Amino acid sequence: LRFPELAKAFYEKGPGRASGRLAEVLEAARDRGEIQLDDCRWxxxxFVGMFRDNLHLRVVLGLCPPPSPAEADAAVISAVGIFLHGVYG
Incomplete structure (x- = not known):
């Protein structure tokens, strides 16, 4: 890795920050008895990784254009639904 400090700063200010804040929200919900999770950070x-899916990779690699707002909304709705309800029923 040529710039480890830059990589660390990017992660801490972006995906790591989002995961950390979401973990706090999930922990609060768990403490209120609203959800059951053993490891909220995981x-x-x-969840954050669901947004860095193959669509993101295809866009970064120039294999397809960025999604339209409607396509982005559909991806978010799908990820939230799978995260909250799984793939069952």
């Missing part, structure tokens, strides 16, 4: 990392 769940938060999974």
């Amino acid at each position: 769940a938060a990392d999974h």
